[in-house]
Amino acid sequence: MRWLDEVPLWVLGLAALLLGLAPFTPEPHLWEKLKMLTAGTLARPIDIFDLLMHAALPVLFVVQLARLGKRRGGGPP
Numbered sequence: 001m002r003w004l005d006e007v008p009l010w011v012l013g014l015a016a017l018l019l020g021l022a023p024f025t026p027e028p029h030l031w032e033k034l035k036m037l038t039a040g041t042l043a044r045p046i047d048i049f050d051l052l053m054h055a056a057l058p059v060l061f062v063v064q065l066a067r068l069g070k071r072r073g074g075g076p077p
Contacts, residue, residue, distance in 0.1 A: 004064055016061040019054055030054040 021028045033051035036042040042051065 001063075001067070004060065005067065007064070009064060009068065012057065012061050012064055016057040019056075020058045022054070028054075030058070 020030045023029065029050055033042060033047060033054065036047060037051065042048060
């Protein structure tokens, strides 16, 4: 996953924040889809795709933070 290490952390963080919270009103899609997932109503393919699309960059951001912590010796061996 060398390509992920080459993306600046601030760029990925900003993109994750913007895509994770879009649209800002009335409710972010990611939050709406996560509520649907926990309620068991996330069944339509478009909703599943929407969840995956809005969650992709936040997940990559968390993965990059974990990799950065492991490289700096902050994680388990």
